[in-house]
């Protein structure tokens with residue numbers, strides 16, 4: 512067949528995009544892709560190699576991004592409002608390390624499992640201390656993009672550590688948050704108390720925490736003839752590069768941020784030291800309130816696992832949960848403050864939706880429940896401010 516022959520000649524000269532092949536050969540991109548796959552499989556098209564034997568698409572991440580399948584994946588990631596590099600870099604490492612063309616991961620889940628197991632083995636041998644969270648996430652995203660159906664509990668490509676499992680209950684009650692402030696001050700000093708307070712109130716990413724406190728604006732609110740204050744922070748969250756307005760409603764944390772000087776670091780320790788210290792303080796605190804135990808080792812997917820292995824992330828999780836309670840379970844509103852999107856948020860808290868049915872109409876301020884709950888729910892953020900400032904009807 513002429514088309515097959517031309518395609519072989521073109522491809523063996525240099526790799527082309529599907530667009531280019533389709534235009535030059537006068538066939539659809541789908542057909543060009545199908546033919547190229549056949550020719551690659553039978554070995555008629557020999558992927559060009561660089562002088563040292565490396566395939567051209569493994570020579571650099573930029574080359575890798577030129578592969579059609581990767582280009583399409585990037586489009587999808589952008590469409591999902593995700594930063595492509597976060598997924599593409601780990602995917603590049605996985606494919607390069609195992610000498611696998613990303614297109615080959617299409618074939619079957621079994622094949623993808625073998626490739627990934629091979630990668631994990633050689634990666635762990637090279638970097639025994641490094642975690643594979645980014646790679647776990649990237650490969651899962653890519654396989655889903657390829658159209659494979661993978662359950663959340665798939666043993667190799669399980670869903671994000673934070674999704675599914677029993678993490679819906681991983682959170683602090685309002686009382687535990689107060690204890691957290693005391694614990695942090697006692698064990699870590701005032702700076703770590705501030706860190707914990709700001710973190711739990713705003714669910715900023717850790718990278719934001721170990722910098723200068725973002726600009727804070729004082730805001731006022733009228734409830735029942737009283738003027739109440741709260742704080743607003745404007746933060747650029749690095750993962751998406753989007754600016755979010757974060758609110759601080761808890762009066763103790765409001766006081767904290769107004770007591771801080773302009774351009775003051777939240778903690779003066781260096782980032783690496785601060786992050787470790789904060790993580791250890793949090794773990795110690797989780798032990799103190801019985802969220803963690805020295806006797807039980809939790810497996811991935813169990814509540815304790817997150818407390819032990821992602822102590823900072825746990826706070827972000829707990830905070831988003833608290834904001835759901837503060838806004839009458841309005842996931843769109845909470846997402847607009849810096850969660851990925853409301854769909855992800857609802858997936859994280861699938862069980863929150865049943866709770867929201869039961870709590871509908873309950874507001875600690877204007878319609879308090881008969882039984883006292885350790886977790887306050889409010890009809891609106893303004894009633895949360897009122898209650899937290901001690902107003903009672």
Ligand SMILES: [Zn+2]
Nearest residue numbers: 874877890894
């Ligand atoms: Zn209310």
